[in-house]
Amino acid sequence: MNCLFCKIVNGEINSDIVYQDDKVLAFRDVNPQAPTHILIIPKTHISTLNDLEESNASLMGLLPITAQKLAKELGFADDGYRVVMNCNNHGGQTVFHIHLHLLGGRQMAWPPG
Ligand code: DGP
Numbered sequence: 001m002n003c004l005f006c007k008i009v010n011g012e013i014n015s016d017i018v019y020q021d022d023k024v025l026a027f028r029d030v031n032p033q034a035p036t037h038i039l040i041i042p043k044t045h046i047s048t049l050n051d052l053e054e055s056n057a058s059l060m061g062l063l064p065i066t067a068q069k070l071a072k073e074l075g076f077a078d079d080g081y082r083v084v085m086n087c088n089n090h091g092g093q094t095v096f097h098i099h100l101h102l103l104g105g106r107q108m109a110w111p112p113g
Contacts, residue, residue: 001045005097009043019070024062026070026102035105036074036081040066046098049087063100076104084112 007013008027015027018038029037040063046052052060064083071077081104086093 003045003097004095005039005041005099006045009041019066023059024066026066029101033101034082034103034108036076036103038067038070038102040070040100040102041097047096048093048098049085051098060098067100067102070102071104074104079104080108081105082108 004013008015009025015030017025017027019026019040020043023043024040025043026038026040029039031037042056042059042063044059046056067081067083068077071081081102084101084103085091085098086101
């Protein structure tokens with residue numbers, strides 16, 4: 001499968017990995033939008049939020065759990081942070097392997113652009 005994030009999972013493309021286990025990989029975004037910008041992905045390929053099934057619930061639950069652990073480890077959990085999942089064109093998704101953005105280290109604005 002010609003998927004950029006699968007290639008990162010497989011080590012075919014280098015990334016700045018901050019956490020991984022058998023199910024989840026977290027690595028720094030190449031184009032950070034905050035002082036800390038980490039992408040958290042399932043190691044198995046799921047393209048978009050639209051492709052999720054009930055059977056993915058426990059796997060997907062690991063993404064925000066990983067986000068809060070990293071936010072605590074990196075020291076911005078109490079100040080706060082943002083997690084974002086973009087879906088398809090209107091959501092601004094550009095890489096079609098589902099991912100949770102973890103953004104921290106600055107004041108976020110609302111509404112988002
Ligand atoms: P999204 O627009 O929600 O699909 O986010 C995709 C993110 O992936 C975007 O913030 C930039 C990041 N990205 C794209 N290519 C690479 C890459 O090769 N390495 C890393 N670390 N991040 C990438």
